[in-house]
Every structure is written in C-alpha cells, then in structure tokens.
Amino acid sequence: MREGAGGGVFRNESSLKRFLWIPWRWWRRTVQLALLVLFVWLFRRTEYAGADTLPGGENLFFRLDPLVGAAAMLAGRCVIAAFWPALGLLLLTLVFGRFFCGWICPLGTLLDAFSFLISGFRFSIAGRSRREAQIKNRKSKIENYIPRVGRYILLSLCLLGAAMAFPLVGFVDPFALLVRALTFWADPKFFQTADNLLSASGRASGDPVRQFFVHHLLPFRANVFQLAGVSAAILAAIFALELVARRFWCRYLCPLGALLGLTGRLPLVRRVPVRVCKDCGVCAHDCPMGAVNAAAGFSPESCNLCMDCVDNCPRKIVKFTVAQASSLRVAPLDVSRRKFLVAAAAGAAVPAVAHASRLSGQNPTDPSLLRPPGAGEGKSAIELFVRPGLSSPPYPSQGAEKRFLELCIRCGLCMKVCPTNVLQPSILHAGLEGMFSPRMAHRFVFEQSYCEYNCNLCGQVCPTGAIPRLSVEQKQKLPLGKAYFDHNLCLPWAKKTPCIRCEEVCPLPDKAIQVPNSYTVKGDDGQDLEIQEPVVDRELCIGCGICEANCPLEGQAGIRVRRVDAPDPKTEFLHE
C-alpha cells in the first residue's frame, strides 16, 4: 500500500495514529450540533429583551443563504451589501462543494436527527441488507423513480421568477420555511406547554427553575399568527418525506441545495475514487444523498461531504482530497441537459401564468393593507459600505409596495421580533405571491397589536432591507398609514357616549388626535356628561394604530388606519 493511502488526508501508517483516529462523523456531528445550537440561540435572541438595539447577527443564516440573496438582488435590481457572507459561502463551495448541506444547514441537521429516530420505520429503500447491496451492487429502488429534476425546477422558480419580479423564493427557501414554522407554530406551542407545566408544578414566579426557563428558554409570550398551521404542515411534510428516503428534501427538492450543487459542480476537493468498486458498493448504499452511483460514479452536485463513505469503506480507500489532473472525471450532472432546460422553462412558466391569471396582487392596493414602517422605501443603489437608510426622493406608495414585495424574502424574522405581535403574514391580501409577507394587523390582539412608537426592531433584523433600518427618530416621522374615524361606530360621534381613549393613547408628543369641540348631555343617571368630539390631525398622524388597537368597541374599531395613498374616504362610510 502506498504511504498516505487510507481513510483520509490525515492518515498515515503509524499505529499510534491509527489508535487516535476519530471518524469523520463525530467531527461532523459536533459541528452540526454546534451550529444548530447557534441557530436556535439566534432565534431566541430575535426578541425585545430590554435593549432598544439588538446585539446583531439574528439574521445571520439568511445572510449566508445565496438563494435568497440572489433572488432579492435580482428582483430588486440592486446589490445588497449585507449578503457578503453568502458570497463567501459560494466561494467556499467552489472549493469544497456542497459542504454547507452536510455540516452547517440547521434543517439538514434536524433531518439527520429525525432520520436517525425513524430509521426503523423508513420504507425499505432497497429492500435489502447492506450485505446484499455489496453483492448485488444495485441502485436503490426508490431512486429509480424519483426524478432529481425537482430541485432544479424550484431553483429556476426562485431565480427566474425573481428576474421577472415575481418573488417566490419565500415559498421554497429552507431557512424561510424553518423560521416561519418555528415562529408561527412551534415557539408559541413551546411557550404554552412550558407555561402550563410550570404552573401545574406549583413553582412560584421567583423559583430558580422557572426563572431559568423564562429568561433563557421561553419567548416572552405565546404570540398568535395566522397561517401557523400551514407553515407547520409544510415543515412536517418535509420531515415526513424522510420516511421515503434519507435527506429527501435535500436530494430532490431543496433549491438552495440545487444552487450550491451547481456552484460546487467541480469542486477543488473531491472524492477519490470516483468510481464504485465492482465487488463492493457499500458507499453507494450508505450515501445519504445518493451522490454515489454504481453505474455513473460520484456526483459532486449531490454530495454534502458527510464523509460516511470515508468512515464506512471496508477497505479504507475512499478519501476526499484536492483533485489531481490525473483523477477521473466525475459523473455527469444528475439531470440531462434537456431535463435541465425543461426545469428552467417550468420554473419560469409559473410566474408568467400567475401574472396572466390575475392571482397577483390588486392594483390599486387594498386601502387597509399596511406594511411595516418604511417598507420598500430603502435605498436602491449599490450599498457597499453605506448604511442602509431611506431612499431620496421617497418612492410613491404604490411603488414602495411593489419594491417591498420584490425585496422581501418572507423570512419571518420581523414577525418574530415584533414586540406587539402586530406583524402578521399576508394570506391573499397582496395576491398569491405576497403570501407570508408581513403586514400590519392593528388590533389583531386587542389593546396589544399596533406599531410601538419607540421601537425599530423589524428594520434591524430584515436581511434584505425590504424593511429599511431606520433610526427611531426617522421611523417616528414616517407615516405607515393615516387614521380615520368611523362616525357610524365611534362612541362620541355615533352614540353620544364619552370616550376619547384613542386620544389618550396617541404616542405623539403633540397628539395627532385632538378634541376641538365638546358639548354636554344628560347621562342615564341624570348626571351631566361632557361629550368630546375627537378628530385626527393627519399632518401629524403616522398610522401606528395604537388608537385602533385600544378603541373599546367590541369588533371593528371606531377609528381605523388606512394606507397613506388610499383614496379620500369622504365618499365612503368614513367621514373627514
């Protein structure tokens, strides 16, 4: 045996080294676990915790994601400086291939863990033991039937859709799917369960165990979100697919994996040998990504560098090393050129069809569709070394809505961080392609849901700048809407009943709700009641919605916020 040949780049003939040899899988699992913990820790930190400014880094995983970066930049026709980590990842992928999927991706880690748990239940892939696979050296049955072209269709959907300004990346990006499912469904459920258990355990609020949970593990409250079930179901479906094949999502569907795979098609570091030994085939059987094929050989665009083949090779001849000129060529791309073009066409067709069939948003926009402050009004020029801020002159509102939908990747971080739970995922408010983008739902939770005056957290976490990072002072001067009284509902106007709770809660130093007129009536108990008639000063109003959230009426509020560009409601039921 040649010196240096063996189980990997570090191996040599010394017996001491052989004794200390740690299988790759232990390195990999440690790194995967560490990064999963980091992901969860960053998720937990995406919340108001007493400081006006978050420490930063909460959107790290999205900024590492070249798929959402490319989609946002293509759709927005700009360069977003925040995505430099994604560029770094692409460069590393050119060297190492699709290592991200095997070592870093938190969804991949979770799928591996889940796979381990259900391995006994998985539909038998080859229906045969490893020994048989060694002898018979055949591809798994399932793999014969599932086309790999799916992930290229989804990739093309994202990129070509973005190029046509029809952003769909939020529907299929793995991080967006994961964060939304956690934010909308898992985190609230976790809080409810833990809170119930802690209460039932009888622990007082000062108890150390309870304090630990409250300060470090639990969110502040169980926020309520629409589309929670849908988001959870999508994630559950991805996990359920593990029953069919290991890393099903990664192999057949993940568009980020497809992008990284294409980038890492001919990596500098790749597997040798490229071919599968005719009398063995263990690596082909064991490969979780199906990247090693008995017939075609090694496919780098599917390999996630898990190194299972290195660890499992009975003869210890597999290793990953810098490609030599003499190394054999890798397998051809796992889809034929024709299939690839069909995938691209299919991906492009969806946005075109959706545009034509009017599933896209209304024009003009629904007057009650409100967006986070400054949405779509960030700078458009190349932003290298320039802090994101407001574009000047500002976009007209309709243009801002369009720009917002182009840049928004539906990651869900703004909805996670919002302290008042006012940001809700759009359902069909902005058409099908606007689904999951954040909208202001004032009064969604009575008294609680409105845009908090001194808060700018959503702009701090948005990875693409769809919600620009505004200072608190900038945000306090930027209207996201304007309030109007409904004279058919408002108590003083409609029912001669004293109220003006709206005026009381208006946060502006010079209140945007004023009471220029008042008169006196006799109350039920004979007492004099002063009726003050509130009006909105729309020069001052910024549409935060605290008035709408606190209006004491049951059901619809007597004062409601409308878009800044909404038509004058004088002709409708609202007055002034």
Added chain:
Amino acid sequence: MDRKEFLKQVAAWSAGACFVPLLRVDPLSAEEKPPGQSTLAVAKGKDYEALVSKVLEPLGGIKAFVKPGARVVVKPNIGWDRKPELAGNTHPDVVKAVVNLALGAGAKQVLVFDRSVDDVRRCYASSGIQAAVEAIKDQRVQCVFCDQKKYVPVDIQKAKSLLKFEFYKDALETDCDCYINVPIAKHHSLAKLTLGLKNAMGVIGGNRGEIHKSIHQRVAEINLVVRPKLTIMDATRILVRGGPSGGNPANVKVLDTLVASADVVAVDAYSTSFFEMKPADIGSIAAAQELGLGESDLSKIKVIQA
C-alpha cells in the same frame, strides 16, 4: 416532583379555580371611615429617595402603614413607554425608596407592578422602575408583569355605575395587607387630571375602555374595591399638557414635591393646585367624596409641610 405531589397540586389549583367566582370584596362604607380631619403631608427637595422618608415622617413614618410580616403591594404608574424625565410614569427613585422603606419595616413580600398601556416590557424598562427595583437585590421584593390568570371578577357594592369588574387578585385585601398607591400627577384630556384615584386603573382587568364611558363616576367606584393604606403622590415633575402619555419635554414642569396621606381623595384634592385647578373641577374627586372614600374639602384637610 413525584406523582402524588403533582396530583395534589392539580387538585389544589382546580379547587382554587372553582372558588374564584364566589370571591366578593366588601368595600368600606362611609360609616366605617374614621370621621374628622384627614392628615396630609407635603415635602419638597431634590433628593427624591430621601424625600419619601421626609414626607412620611408627619404621618408616623412607614411603620404606621407597613407592619412586620405584611404582604405589600407598591403600585406605581408604569403605564407608558417614557423615560423618567418625560413625566409619563412614577419616578424610579421614588418607587425604589418606597420599596426600601417597606422592606425596612419588616414586610414579608413586596410586589411592584402595573398594567401598562404600551408594551409592558418597554414600559418597565424605559420608566427605569424595573431596573431600580431589581437593583435592590432582596429576595422579598419582585417587579413582576401582570399574570393574565390572576384577574378575578368582583361585585362592587354601593356602586351606581360600575356594578361588577375584574380586579388583580394580588392587589385585593385578601392577598395584600398593605397597598401603597404611588401615582404621578398628570394632565388627562378626558378625566382632566389623572391622580391617585385614577391610578387604581392599573389593577383592573377586562376592557378598561368601559371606565371611559363615565370616567369620573367609574374611577371613583373602582376605588371602592382598591383601598390604599397610603398614597404618595409623585409631583417631583408633573405633566401639564399632552397627558397621560406625554412625550414632549416642554409639557413637563419640575416641582420636586411629594404629597402623602392615608386618604387618597385628600391627596388628589391637594394635587389639583399644581395645575391651578380646584378639587371641584375634577369629577372623580367629587364622586369619591360622595361615596365616602375620603375628604376633598381643602379647608377640612390638615396639611403638614414636612
């Protein structure tokens, strides 16, 4: 815990929950209130923490109100996301001093809370009150967020307008031996002024907008249930316009003053003078007088300058 303990806890909680609707708090009637003069102390100074002790001296000090082993509730105004200098909430130094005095008097437990209007975490942080209380580092004191599960319905006897409402259990006489009311004096468009009587709105549950439908009468009536042993009015700086949320520093007037009394109506009546108003101008003061909650006639109140 083991299974037996768990089942015991579940049984205890379930039994407790069954009895909640039967809770009734009978307010003190006009006859029970000691007749004669209400005593009120006023003090002025720059050191707000020391000022609290100074203003309580003429009333007999904190020990006249907090007995050893008492369960104390200190109820400041933490309603708004405003920094201390904007006069939206009670000054943190005043709250801190009150808590320290209560601990020094031998209180078993001191709770500090309010039901905020803006986001509760922001209010507690911006007001400086949470940090001030947590700096005390005494196991007996806690600055807590209100627990939704702790609001209980109460029939309000002798009320004409508000017959029944929800109140925070920890603030009721069954759970609290000494309720110390620490409001801040502010302008309020609907109520004209928000003072000690209105500060009780921080311990009611449900849809608080109901109170606004007849604010003067109803603010007085919730005080039939919430009976502070001691009211210390924070007039260190007051909000003369744009209340109750404030936000414009031009509307803040620094007075460096504290007013204290066992009689919340007397404190409110006296505090109207800071705004160049009279007790008769404020509907809730008149309604409270009528309900026998205290004395609003300034000529009948004994004012001691501390």
